[in-house]
Amino acid sequence: MAAYDAISFGLRVLGSAVPLVTLWLRLHFRLRQERERRDYLQAATALPAGSRVREQREDGTRLVLDVGPATRNEC
Structure with missing residues (x-):
């Protein structure tokens, strides 16, 4: 037992x-x-000022990183 x-x-x-x-x-x-x-x-972030990096994650969320002064001239 x-x-x-x-x-x-x-x-x-x-x-x-x-x-x-x-x-x-x-x-x-x-x-x-x-x-x-x-x-x-x-x-x-080492990119020149005004650059933008866009990333889409596997879960569907999106990330946008504006480097330096924000620019609002979008295509």
């Missing part, structure tokens, strides 16, 4: 640990993507 209790306890621990590991992995890779995007935007 002790072996059954140990297996049951082990399965409960594993069942609660798997979702936490999954969440940690998702957050880890999301943070890595955001760090890469931050580096990309920092490089974009």
